Amino acid sequence: MKNTVFTGAATAIVTPFKGEEIDYEQFGRLIEWQIAEGINAIVVAGTTGEGSTLTDEEHKAVIKYCVEKVNGRVPVIAGTGSNDTAYAISLTKYACEVGADAMLLITPYYNKATQKGMIESFRRVADISTKPCILYNVPSRTGCNLLPESVAELSRHENIVAIKEACGNISQIAKVAALCGDKIDIYSGNDDQIVPILSLGGKGVISVLSNVAPKETVAICEKFAAGDIQGAAKLQLEYLELIDALFCEVNPIPVKAATAAMGFGENSLRLPLTPMEPAHEANLLSLMRRHGIIK
Numbered sequence: 001m002k003n004t005v006f007t008g009a010a011t012a013i014v015t016p017f018k019g020e021e022i023d024y025e026q027f028g029r030l031i032e033w034q035i036a037e038g039i040n041a042i043v044v045a046g047t048t049g050e051g052s053t054l055t056d057e058e059h060k061a062v063i064k065y066c067v068e069k070v071n072g073r074v075p076v077i078a079g080t081g082s083n084d085t086a087y088a089i090s091l092t093k094y095a096c097e098v099g100a101d102a103m104l105l106i107t108p109y110y111n112k113a114t115q116k117g118m119i120e121s122f123r124r125v126a127d128i129s130t131k132p133c134i135l136y137n138v139p140s141r142t143g144c145n146l147l148p149e150s151v152a153e154l155s156r157h158e159n160i161v162a163i164k165e166a167c168g169n170i171s172q173i174a175k176v177a178a179l180c181g182d183k184i185d186i187y188s189g190n191d192d193q194i195v196p197i198l199s200l201g202g203k204g205v206i207s208v209l210s211n212v213a214p215k216e217t218v219a220i221c222e223k224f225a226a227g228d229i230q231g232a233a234k235l236q237l238e239y240l241e242l243i244d245a246l247f248c249e250v251n252p253i254p255v256k257a258a259t260a261a262m263g264f265g266e267n268s269l270r271l272p273l274t275p276m277e278p279a280h281e282a283n284l285l286s287l288m289r290r291h292g293i294i295k
Helices: 024-036 056-070 085-098 115-128 148-154 170-183 191-199 214-225 229-238 240-246 253-261 278-290
Strands: 008-012 041-044 076-079 102-106 133-137 160-165 185-188 204-207
Touching (some): 008 214, 056 076, 056 085, 076 085, 085 115, 115 133, 133 148, 148 170, 160 170, 170 191, 185 191, 191 204, 204 214, 214 229, 229 240, 240 253, 240 278, 253 278
Parallel strands (some): 008 041, 008 204, 041 076, 076 102, 133 160
């Protein structure tokens, strides 16, 4: 059995902007609030953090800032994956050097890859990493699907310890669990599938919802772990409308509007992402008010 990076809920945290610049003051406030609310880990510079449009210097600076701000209170998982394996290796080396606790490695996007290519790419990155690596499978965004047999092969690598599964296919995730056993931890990458994946032996969720409701997202996982399966399911279903609203446009468009409404930076995104459509935003903010997140 490999060491588990975290159990429960990790926030795939947004990167607040002020105009075109990263707003480190608001980023720091958001990190502090997340920790105060009881979040179990933070994922920095991932999809939700707009890692794909951060410059190389910004990407490194955001990781370093988050590691220093968190200061060991919870694990920090750095988004260091890329469709360019050499760049993923470089970024992973840097994140290890500045003290990130684990790496999140997305499957190659746009150029895509065969299963063989993905396996080789992940191995190359894991070979140089001095910290645990979490695979990230999200076919809807990348155009390629890391299959259970490939995950099983990668689980033999000592540094590959987990997978964030956002394929949306519970049957596929069940096969990953069956093939890998305790050689790999599984985290839900979809907020509407936390309880189903926990029921398959999952360790928790890497969450977008927890940007705005960290305490409640943690509670879903804690209730399940304590044996209150019905309570965990009830709580997840209570937040289903809000989860849907947070994904009614491409992530992180809605959650950026949500965190801005909470006072954590501007509702500002990097092109090609643009601010949320007014009707969608009105519905999102209405649901946030219903849950007491904003007034």
